[in-house]
Amino acid sequence: MSLGIKELILRRKTSKPVTFSDRIPDPSLVRELIETGRHAPNHHRTEPARFYLLDQERIQEVGRLFGEVVAGDGSEPALIERGKKKAREWGSSPGLLIVTCHTDPDSELARKKPAVIEENYATCSCICQNILLLFESEGISAKWSTGPVFEHPDFSQVIGMQSPQCEKVVALLFYGYSETGLPERTYSPLDSHLRDFTA
Ligand SMILES: Cc1cc2nc3c(=O)[nH]c(=O)nc-3n(C[C@H](O)[C@H](O)[C@H](O)COP(=O)(O)O)c2cc1C
Structure with a gap:
């Protein structure tokens, strides 16, 4: 069943990588979703997003590095344990796509219009949400x-x-297939965040 945009937005929720099964989403499908997802508003058409679609070996490596960051200087046993847990959690994810934002601060554009740094980041955020919604549409x-x-x-x-x-x-x-149900998330009443002059 193909879902409309409203259903996709409402259904998308954060899933913990520990709930993902071992099944690896088809990388060629993920490439297609990235291709679609990068169609987003982009001031000056800078195309700032860079994508790193990792294989299992690199996912494990990134997990290991995060474990080391979390463990810090190794002086606190609790942090060492937390680092090991994070390394396992991250390292066992069936999929990991890293999105970075590219802006050359020395470029003529960035020197003339420093706002491009934030604008590029905004574009990358739109792209990430596009990709999350496309993931959702593929289950x-x-x-x-x-x-x-x-x-x-x-x-x-x-x-x-x-x-x-x-x-x-x-x-x-982090992405994968999960059967785990997720609780509804509650939001503040819209009227506490919206000043609506048309009402
Ligand atoms: C920019 C950004 C950074 C995030 N970083 C983390 C993170 O480091 N760790 C984490 O557990 N969740 C992270 N999240 C996920 C949020 O915690 C999650 O979106 C939030 O709890 C709302 O849940 P929902 O996505 O199911 O609506 C991040 C989300 C965004 C947009």
Whole structure:
């Protein structure tokens, strides 16, 4: 059954990678979803998003690096344990797509219009939500994480980042198939966040 945009938006929820089964979503399908998802509003048409679609070996490596970041200097046993848990959780995800935002701060555009940095980030965020909704439309569950694995000195090299000086990680999108039901999320009443002059 193909769902409309409203149903997809309402149905999408964050799923924890630990709930994903071992089944790996078809990488060629994921490539198609990225191709569609990158159609998003983009001031100056800078096409800022860069995508890193990882294989199992790299997913494990990224998990290992995050485990090290979480463990810190290794002086706190609780953090070491937490790091091991994170390394397992991340490393066993069947899918991981990393989205970065590319802006060259020395470019003529960025020097003339510094707002392009935020605008590029906004475009990348739109693209990430597009991709999450496209995942949802294919029955693929996902989680957007910003766990600071990018603080690890080996991170750029492990994912083969093209221009580490100009790229900022926007999202680690963990994805896979999950049967786990998710609770409804409640929102504040719209009227507390909306001033509607047409009412
Ligand atoms: C920019 C961004 C960063 C996020 N980073 C994390 C994260 O590091 N860890 C995490 O558990 N969830 C992260 N999330 C997921 C949110 O926690 C989740 O969207 C929120 O709990 C609302 O749940 P929902 O997505 O099911 O509506 C992030 C979401 C966004 C948009």
